Amino acid sequence: xxxxxxxxxxPLAIAIIAPIAAVAFTLIACAGLIVxxxxxxxxxxxxxxxxxFGSRFAIAETLTRxxxxxxxxxxxxxxxxxxxxxxxxxxxxYLGALAAVAVAGGAISLPSxxxxxxxxxxxxxxxxxxxxxxALAKTRxxxxxxxxxxxxxxIALLFVSMMLDGPMKDPLSMxxxxxxGIIPELTFGKLIERSRVHSGLIIAxxxxxxxxxxxxxxxxxxxxxxxxxxxRAARFAGVSVNSVxxxxxxxxGALAGLAGVGEVAGRAGYLTLDMSPGYGYSGIVIAMLAxxxxxxxxxxxxxxxxxxVGADSMSRAIAVPTYLADVIVAVSLLSMLVAxxxxxxxxxxx
Amino acid sequence: xxxxxDLVISSAFWIAVLRIxxxxxxxxxxxxLCERAGVLNLxxxxxxxxxxxxxxxxxxxxxxxxxxxxxxACVGGAFGLLHGFLTVVLALSQHVAGLGITLFATSLSxxxxxxxxxxxxxxxxxxxxxxxxxxxxxxxxGAVLSAQTPLTLFALIIVPVIGYIxxxxxxxxxxxxxxxxxxxxxxxxISVTAVRxxxxxxxxxxxxxxxxxxTLSAFNAFFFNMVNGRGWxxxxxxxxxxxxxxxxxxxxxxxAAFDALQLRLQQSSGGVLPYQVYLMIPYVLSILALALVAxxxxxxxxxxxxxxxxxx
Numbered sequence: 001x002x003x004x005x006x007x008x009x010x011p012l013a014i015a016i017i018a019p020i021a022a023v024a025f026t027l028i029a030c031a032g033l034i035v036x037x038x039x040x041x042x043x044x045x046x047x048x049x050x051x052x053f054g055s056r057f058a059i060a061e062t063l064t065r066x067x068x069x070x071x072x073x074x075x076x077x078x079x080x081x082x083x084x085x086x087x088x089x090x091x092x093x094y095l096g097a098l099a100a101v102a103v104a105g106g107a108i109s110l111p112s113x114x115x116x117x118x119x120x121x122x123x124x125x126x127x128x129x130x131x132x133x134x135a136l137a138k139t140r141x142x143x144x145x146x147x148x149x150x151x152x153x154x155i156a157l158l159f160v161s162m163m164l165d166g167p168m169k170d171p172l173s174m175x176x177x178x179x180x181g182i183i184p185e186l187t188f189g190k191l192i193e194r195s196r197v198h199s200g201l202i203i204a205x206x207x208x209x210x211x212x213x214x215x216x217x218x219x220x221x222x223x224x225x226x227x228x229x230x231x232r233a234a235r236f237a238g239v240s241v242n243s244v245x246x247x248x249x250x251x252x253g254a255l256a257g258l259a260g261v262g263e264v265a266g267r268a269g270y271l272t273l274d275m276s277p278g279y280g281y282s283g284i285v286i287a288m289l290a291x292x293x294x295x296x297x298x299x300x301x302x303x304x305x306x307x308x309v310g311a312d313s314m315s316r317a318i319a320v321p322t323y324l325a326d327v328i329v330a331v332s333l334l335s336m337l338v339a340x341x342x343x344x345x346x347x348x349x350x
Numbered sequence: 351x352x353x354x355x356d357l358v359i360s361s362a363f364w365i366a367v368l369r370i371x372x373x374x375x376x377x378x379x380x381x382x383l384c385e386r387a388g389v390l391n392l393x394x395x396x397x398x399x400x401x402x403x404x405x406x407x408x409x410x411x412x413x414x415x416x417x418x419x420x421x422x423a424c425v426g427g428a429f430g431l432l433h434g435f436l437t438v439v440l441a442l443s444q445h446v447a448g449l450g451i452t453l454f455a456t457s458l459s460x461x462x463x464x465x466x467x468x469x470x471x472x473x474x475x476x477x478x479x480x481x482x483x484x485x486x487x488x489x490x491x492g493a494v495l496s497a498q499t500p501l502t503l504f505a506l507i508i509v510p511v512i513g514y515i516x517x518x519x520x521x522x523x524x525x526x527x528x529x530x531x532x533x534x535x536x537x538x539x540i541s542v543t544a545v546r547x548x549x550x551x552x553x554x555x556x557x558x559x560x561x562x563x564x565t566l567s568a569f570n571a572f573f574f575n576m577v578n579g580r581g582w583x584x585x586x587x588x589x590x591x592x593x594x595x596x597x598x599x600x601x602x603x604x605x606a607a608f609d610a611l612q613l614r615l616q617q618s619s620g621g622v623l624p625y626q627v628y629l630m631i632p633y634v635l636s637i638l639a640l641a642l643v644a645x646x647x648x649x650x651x652x653x654x655x656x657x658x659x660x661x662x
Contacts, residue, residue: 037465085445137637143644144589146392146445150582151633158633162626281453288446321464326457334432334450337442 005346014343019289022339026332033327037320044320051313052306058313060195064267065305066298067197068093068276070204071259072283073290073297074211079252080284081215081292083228084245088134088149089256090280091156092127094271096257097264098160099126101168101179101271104186112185119186120261127257128250130156135249139242153280161273170270179264179271188266200262204298207255211294224248256280277308285333291340304329357614358607361493366613368494368502369568371606373398375505376560377584378591378598379512380426383553386516386593387546388529388652392448393433394557395581396455401426401561403459406572407466409476419501419562426558427551429455434547441656452581463572473571499567501559506599508556513595525549529650532657542657557581579633586636589647601639608635 031041052062072089079086086092099122104115134148163169164177188198215221223244226234231241259279264271286304290296311325357363377394384391405422409415429451436447467474479499485492495503516522524545527535532542560580565572587605591597609632616628 033461080446087449137641137644141641141644142647143637143640147582147586147589147640148637151579151586151636154579154633155630158626158630162624165624165626281449284446284449285453319468321461321468323457323461323464326453327461330450330453330457334436334447334454337436337446337450338440341440341442 007344007346010343018339018343019336022335023332025335025339026328029331029335030324030328033324034320037324039318039320044314044318047314047317048307048310050310052310057195058309060192060197061309062302062305063192063201064196064198065309066301067201067204067266068259068263068279069282069286069301069305070201070208070298071255071262072279073286073301074204074208074283074294075252075255075259076283076287077290077292077294077297078211078224078255079248080287081228082224082244082248083231084135084138084248084252085146086131086149086249086252086256087146087284088131088152088156088280089252089259089283090276090278091149091153092130092253092256093260093263093276093280094156094160095130096123096127096260097271097275098163098168098179098260099123099257100261100264101182104182104265105168105180106183107180112183116186119182119265120258123257123261124254125257127260128252128254131249131253131256132246135246139245157273160271164271164273168271177273181270182265186265187269188262196267198262198266200266203258203262207258208294208298215294220244220247256283259283282329285329288333289336353618354611357611361490361497363610363614364494365497366610367603367606368498369606370609371602372502372505372567373560373563373580374584374587374602374605375509375599376556376563377581378587378602379508379595380553380556380560381584381588382591382593382595382598383512383525383549383556384430385588385653386529386650387525387549387553388532388650388655388657389434389437389546389550390444390448390654391430391433391451391550391553391557392445392585393429393451393455393554394448394584395577395579396452396459397426397429397554397557398561398564398577398581399459400429400455401558402565402576403463403561403572405558405562406476406565407462409566410474415479415566418566419559422558422562423555424558426561427555429558430551430554431547433554434550437656438543438546438550441658444654460574463574473573475570476566478565478570479567501563501567504559505563509595509599516595526650528657529652532652536657536659542659546657557584560584583632583636586640590639590643592643592648593650605632605635605639608632 027045034041034044051058053059072093075089076086100119103122104119108115134145134152137143137148138145161177164179168179170178170180188200191197191199191201223239226237226239227241227244235241263275268275282304286297286300289300307328308325311322314320315322377398381391381394401422404425405418408421409418433447433451436442437444479501481497482500482503483496486496516526524535524540528542528545535542535545561577564576587598587601591601612628612631616625
């Protein structure tokens with residue numbers, strides 16, 4: 001039998017080797033899947049890397065993908081740090097996008113200098129309020145937030161589908177469930193010429209830095225960490241656990257809502273039901289890969305975006321299904337969990 | 351109102367209810383076994399996908415239907431073993447490990463599907479389980495049971511079996527104990543790790559069978575997104591059922607009844623409300639059910655608490 005012993009401190013070498021070992025393990029394990037598809041492993045990985053980072057276009061695509069992922073990653077990191085398991089970022093993202101379209105779709109006539117901030121705030125508020133429902137159910141009624149946030153994803157998508165079939169449908173969309181477009185003056189500016197990278201990336205990175213400061217240097221950040229580490233002890237120390245929980249939920253939902261705003265106002269220009277290929281769920285993986293550190297989230301999001309964009313490009317060149325990206329992301333999550341655990345503990349076999 | 355009453359006493363309605371309830375019964379029992387042993391298993395959504403796919407693939411390649419079910423159970427059990435290794439042996443966060451299993455099992459199934467059928471647009475089909483014609487000719491309950499397939503009967507039989515094992519056998523006592531007071535079990539010389547992993551593997555095997563019901567009984571092919579949140583609903587149903595097999599059966603049937611009712615209303619009152627409103631009902635109901643029982647929910651005392659020998 002084995003038992004785990006907590007290390008008093010993790011040696012630097014182990015802290016560095018652990019994530020590298022996890023990624024290496026992931027690539028080796030997934031090589032088996034590439035062999036199964038009948039493709040040469042080395043060539044496939046080279047194509048994947050080239051597709052993600054190998055050219056100006058590839059890097060631009062990866063950064064475009066990383067933008068919503070940074071925000072959903074932050075949404076998960078903030079919430080998980082306080083042990084509030086928000087698994088509903090997908091739904092919050094869609095509601096944020098819906099609110100942005102409602103404000104900036106041409107229905108309200110105000111100067112764009114006023115509408116632009118209103119659009120961003122509306123998206124954040126929509127996401128935050130949508131997460132407030134399960135958060136209140138948790139603090140008031142003791143309902144576990146994991147299942148409620150998961151189920152609310154389905155409700156949010158059905159609601160968006162209803163809106164796209166009804167009041168917010170684009171009359172010129174030839175029957176496709178597609179929203180009216182964001183009016184051109186309100187779309188995000190391009191960061192790189194002839195690419196899809198938009199200023200949402202700057203917003204996401206700035207927010208990551210701000211959250212890192214909040215987390216490390218402010219009372220609220222300390223309270224969130226205290227509630228996550230030991231809610232009972234935090235309560236005895238005079239922290240209002242419920243109020244911290246609700247604030248955390250508002251913040252987390254708002255971040256996911258902003259991811260939706262960026263997708264409609266920065267990338268797509270209008271809302272469809274297939275806008276997000278699971279950015280909300282990937283956000284959880286990213287937060288875990290980053291060890292819940294807001295700055296780490298930026299790098300983890302670029303890594304995951306690179307895998308997704310690279311696998312897409314690879315599967316166009318050789319016959320390996322794009323779902324390889326999802327497998328790599330899932331396996332890297334599991335192996336990173338194991339690696340960090342093994343780094344923190346010594347396994348003693350007896 | 352009389353319309354609804356007529357509907358509820360018709361055998362066609364109850365035939366639909368039992369069919370909708372079957373994967374929920376199996377999945378809920380699976381979650382129940384894991385949670386009774388103290389481990390949350392959010393891998394269920396992905397394990398159901400993997401069970402649905404692997405069972406169907408086996409039958410597509412010429413295996414018998416029951417062999418397909420067995421394959422699905424083994425695949426489910428294998429993912430359960432992984433979940434057990436991560437959460438019991440390594441004591442990782444049960445939330446995150448479970449979600450990781452769901453992502454892993456789902457993406458692996460989709461990848462394998464695309465490898466097996468690279469250029470297929472309409473999913474290939476198999477011949478699914480046929481209705482049993484059990485008690486054919488008996489009015490009422492006979493008509494309802496006759497239209498069911500063997501997996502539904504299996505789900506109905508497994509409920510008392512699991513109830514018996516949990517409450518009347520030493521194995522069941524050990525499973526309940528590791529979910530309540532693992533240190534006491536260790537004191538009896540029983541390995542907490544072994545009991546917990548055993549319960550997770552058995553529970554995950556049931557989740558795999560729940561998935562296989564979808565491809566081998568309810569439908570005859572594998573689609574993307576076919577599990578569609580059923581796994582999460584099972585996690586909610588277990589809380590609603592206060593971790594008791596009998597109540598889990600009742601909860602699943604009650605839930606399925608509302609779902610069947612919603613489907614009929616959608617057909618009969620077409621156009622009054624957008625169809626999405628009806629589709630939301632099952633998810634809203636699950637949340638309401640959770641809110642209703644949350645205050646008095648008697649969670650297994652050691653749920654989500656990893657056990658390390660010699661530590662308090």
